[in-house]
Amino acid sequence: MKLSGFPEWLPAQRMVELSVLDTLREVFELSGFASIETRAVEPVSELLRKGETSKEIYLLRRLQEDPMAAAQDPKQLGLHFDLTVPFARYVLGNFSELPFPFRRYQIQKVWRGERPQDGRFREFTQADIDIVGDGQLAFHHEIEVALVMVEALSRLPIPRATLLVNNRKILQGVCEGVGVSDIEVALRNLDKLEKIGSSAVLEAMLAEGIEREGAEKLLDLAQISAADASFVPQVKALGIQNQTLDKGLEELAAVVDACNRVVPGSVRAQLSIARGLDYYTGTVYETVLEGHEDLGSICSGGRYDALASDGKRTFPGVGLSIGVSRLVSRLITQNLVTASRAVPSCVAIAVVDEASRAQSEEIARTLRSRNIPCEVVANAAKFGKQIRYAERRGIPYVWFPDSGEVKDIRSGNQVKADPSTWMPPKEDLEVQILSQN
Amino acid sequence: MKLSGFPEWLPAQRMVELSVLDTLREVFELSGFASIETRAVEPVSELLRKGETSKEIYLLRRLQEDPMAAAQDPKQLGLHFDLTVPFARYVLGNFSELPFPFRRYQIQKVWRGERPQDGRFREFTQADIDIVGDGQLAFHHEIEVALVMVEALSRLPIPRATLLVNNRKILQGVCEGVGVSDIEVALRNLDKLEKIGSSAVLEAMLAEGIEREGAEKLLDLAQISAADASFVPQVKALGIQNQTLDKGLEELAAVVDACNRVVPGSVRAQLSIARGLDYYTGTVYETVLEGHEDLGSICSGGRYDALASDGKRTFPGVGLSIGVSRLVSRLITQNLVTASRAVPSCVAIAVVDEASRAQSEEIARTLRSRNIPCEVVANAAKFGKQIRYAERRGIPYVWFPDSGEVKDIRSGNQVKADPSTWMPPKEDLEVQILSQN
Numbered sequence: 001m002k003l004s005g006f007p008e009w010l011p012a013q014r015m016v017e018l019s020v021l022d023t024l025r026e027v028f029e030l031s032g033f034a035s036i037e038t039r040a041v042e043p044v045s046e047l048l049r050k051g052e053t054s055k056e057i058y059l060l061r062r063l064q065e066d067p068m069a070a071a072q073d074p075k076q077l078g079l080h081f082d083l084t085v086p087f088a089r090y091v092l093g094n095f096s097e098l099p100f101p102f103r104r105y106q107i108q109k110v111w112r113g114e115r116p117q118d119g120r121f122r123e124f125t126q127a128d129i130d131i132v133g134d135g136q137l138a139f140h141h142e143i144e145v146a147l148v149m150v151e152a153l154s155r156l157p158i159p160r161a162t163l164l165v166n167n168r169k170i171l172q173g174v175c176e177g178v179g180v181s182d183i184e185v186a187l188r189n190l191d192k193l194e195k196i197g198s199s200a201v202l203e204a205m206l207a208e209g210i211e212r213e214g215a216e217k218l219l220d221l222a223q224i225s226a227a228d229a230s231f232v233p234q235v236k237a238l239g240i241q242n243q244t245l246d247k248g249l250e251e252l253a254a255v256v257d258a259c260n261r262v263v264p265g266s267v268r269a270q271l272s273i274a275r276g277l278d279y280y281t282g283t284v285y286e287t288v289l290e291g292h293e294d295l296g297s298i299c300s301g302g303r304y305d306a307l308a309s310d311g312k313r314t315f316p317g318v319g320l321s322i323g324v325s326r327l328v329s330r331l332i333t334q335n336l337v338t339a340s341r342a343v344p345s346c347v348a349i350a351v352v353d354e355a356s357r358a359q360s361e362e363i364a365r366t367l368r369s370r371n372i373p374c375e376v377v378a379n380a381a382k383f384g385k386q387i388r389y390a391e392r393r394g395i396p397y398v399w400f401p402d403s404g405e406v407k408d409i410r411s412g413n414q415v416k417a418d419p420s421t422w423m424p425p426k427e428d429l430e431v432q433i434l435s436q437n
Numbered sequence: 438m439k440l441s442g443f444p445e446w447l448p449a450q451r452m453v454e455l456s457v458l459d460t461l462r463e464v465f466e467l468s469g470f471a472s473i474e475t476r477a478v479e480p481v482s483e484l485l486r487k488g489e490t491s492k493e494i495y496l497l498r499r500l501q502e503d504p505m506a507a508a509q510d511p512k513q514l515g516l517h518f519d520l521t522v523p524f525a526r527y528v529l530g531n532f533s534e535l536p537f538p539f540r541r542y543q544i545q546k547v548w549r550g551e552r553p554q555d556g557r558f559r560e561f562t563q564a565d566i567d568i569v570g571d572g573q574l575a576f577h578h579e580i581e582v583a584l585v586m587v588e589a590l591s592r593l594p595i596p597r598a599t600l601l602v603n604n605r606k607i608l609q610g611v612c613e614g615v616g617v618s619d620i621e622v623a624l625r626n627l628d629k630l631e632k633i634g635s636s637a638v639l640e641a642m643l644a645e646g647i648e649r650e651g652a653e654k655l656l657d658l659a660q661i662s663a664a665d666a667s668f669v670p671q672v673k674a675l676g677i678q679n680q681t682l683d684k685g686l687e688e689l690a691a692v693v694d695a696c697n698r699v700v701p702g703s704v705r706a707q708l709s710i711a712r713g714l715d716y717y718t719g720t721v722y723e724t725v726l727e728g729h730e731d732l733g734s735i736c737s738g739g740r741y742d743a744l745a746s747d748g749k750r751t752f753p754g755v756g757l758s759i760g761v762s763r764l765v766s767r768l769i770t771q772n773l774v775t776a777s778r779a780v781p782s783c784v785a786i787a788v789v790d791e792a793s794r795a796q797s798e799e800i801a802r803t804l805r806s807r808n809i810p811c812e813v814v815a816n817a818a819k820f821g822k823q824i825r826y827a828e829r830r831g832i833p834y835v836w837f838p839d840s841g842e843v844k845d846i847r848s849g850n851q852v853k854a855d856p857s858t859w860m861p862p863k864e865d866l867e868v869q870i871l872s873q874n
Binding site for chain 2: 002003006007008009010011014015018029030031032033034035036037038039040041043044055056057058059060061062063064067068070071077078079090093094097098099101103104109111113123133138140141144258262342343344345354357358365368371372373374375376378379392393
């Protein structure tokens, strides 16, 4: 019944996921980001626009449609594989209605037909924030989005997360300065550094026609990493003169300094970060989780000078995307985070006998009117059985309508109580998300 | 760029939708329902299990997969067209981990390849609640789910909603009592009553082999409607003797009485309600919105004795499903409900000059730490321009870091304020959802 690559959670696990999603939404909204959702589908011509036919996307066909005719239709629909392509289309389609610079967050499922055995999901949730300008977008937003994600990650029940940042202008400036003309080849190879090591990357670059001197400089650059602006003199020591490089160093130092001034230790400059995608033009971000480096980056993105363009207008942007499912799956499957109960109910109202069920329901309604989640026990069995009904669900309190008492079934403590005034402690009222960190 | 049948909302419209979803979730959780999500896809063999090949479902194929081979694969995946089929599969796959009776809510997108010109969506959000038992499920849950939905609908910014209820045992008992052997034919035709009228339904039933006497009795039954248990003597007056009928009358009277005792006028017995689906066995529900009867039922469901079964175990259930997109689309497109602003921010922090942007950001951080959503203005333009930045977004307050004052830009009122103590009125803090009702 399970399908590999399509994760599903039990109710208590889903509570962990919901709590993560709620926290992200709260931070995004506090920072002024507006929610949008886009449809799950785009015409296949849009999805493959950047020529990325290597992406394993899912195409759609109506049951009654001819399979071959559908496959040849350029308007055939496919499921989106990220939230950036649909957001770009949304911005172009609605620009006259949006306030620029426009801050949006988007938390939705995406689908990729990749092999699930790599630990990758075929269906997963992403949480994206982007700030998009009309024609221009000030650099300070590259600091802003980093700080929003630092704040969001710091509130999650996860191990310490560090944003690793770089700037495409540095990579571009170094390439220009050392005479590497095909920057895309350089970036693509640098991106493999952590996976295959520097000597293999060197060989690959040489094989692709990059001169040895340039390739070695790029690898020297990629070794540089710092928790503060001390990377600047290290890069300068490589002896490359280039204005784009200088601009990149200035911007990267500004991002690292500003973030660490607000949240010390939250951001590192790591000059090996390349990001495969070709549309980044400024700051690029990845995020590692302490002790879970094997997960890869849990939050990535960057600055792009043209998120969207219709020929007349261009919309630059900067954004970051959290891979929520990958993160939550790790929290759940390694029991790093658990929920204090499997149901929202804080109280189970016992039922004396079926004839008096309405009395128990009345107590439940009173509690709910005061925002106390509760449920009435399903069967008027012996009270011992009704207490076990609560225990099985992790519900901490049982209310007895006959005696007008409420029992904390963990301590056994039982007291007289009035449903119109009784209030459980806050840590019992809401489901607690308990972290092992 | 727009695709017919795939609705998307602007940020302020999305706020209306989010507020509806938040309200539903709150009521469901207060009532003890646990959230689950299921994957968007099921094997096509599961989706077509009930032989409903007339459903226009979407099938999936990976880009690199051969179209004909995919079409012939019984394991081919399709997008779910409701949340009941996947929930039944989830219950069967996880029953040993679930606490029965299990209350779950599920708010997700579903997809149908129907013609969008009927005002139907191809992608839409449903919000479902179900209570499922292991082997048995007490009748009182049929009252419980109705009351949860009555509460949820009463909290939404919508016109008055009325639940119309019937009981399949009544329809079955009447059919048995008057000698109609093919109850499915009777139900299917009764379901068209509102659309085509009683004489056309009579003709259709006669054409399908139902005796005139039985058909006329069924139509007499379908005329009966009442806000209380007064329908019982009206049905009895039809003179049909049948135990299943009597049981159905008793249950329907219990639902109507119990709901109207708690929320007067919330529920009507309407004996024409048939619901097309063949798996209902007890109470069936539809919901009409006053003044928007053309929308059809916005919240429907019923009791089924076998939501799921694996041959050994059977899981009876009762549930209701709200068609959120259809409802929200009506609210938005007719301007019945609007949001007080297009962004979450309550305050825009002005920027004196770019050199002092950090000071404005510090004020923003202090406000956010006190749960006041805010954003720093993008450009250090003249204050008049910065006020218009806020105006365009509907942000009610502008904070001036130089004078340490905050201005209500609607009234022009400006006061000294400290970001660590200032608090806007509650109706400004959160986006208001304003109803025209």
